[in-house]
Amino acid sequence: MKSTQYVEEPVFISDKFIYYGDNRINIPAKYLCLVGGRGTRVNHNEKVQNSFIEWLKSNCELGLHGMPKDNPDKNGHKKTFHLASLRSAGLA
Incomplete structure (x- = not known):
């Protein structure tokens, strides 16, 4: 039986990452x-x-430098990171 408590979507987990999103660099x-x-x-x-x-x-500094630019969810809203969770994990 499949759990309905969590949405099944791919997730990338790392303590060393660089993400620029809408603040991309050249x-x-x-x-x-x-x-x-x-x-x-x-x-x-x-x-x-x-x-x-x-x-x-x-x-480049490690961490989160921007939000996703073009990743709308099923309702047309832009997905956002849970910054509080990232910060509490020391990732933002």
Whole structure:
């Protein structure tokens, strides 16, 4: 029997993340080859991946920097993060 207490949606859980959402930043052109869309399956060059990770570490702070820009729920409202929960977990 399926529980009806929780909505079944994919969730990403991490203590190390960078999310810009509607406050996106520009990345150097040499990393644009890493950009894909939803559901994209890729096999990137490991040197490019490692270089990008080092660029992120040097230029970006971990955490939440914006809200989802274009992710409406079934009622047409924008989904929002539960900031209190993120903060209490030390993620925002």
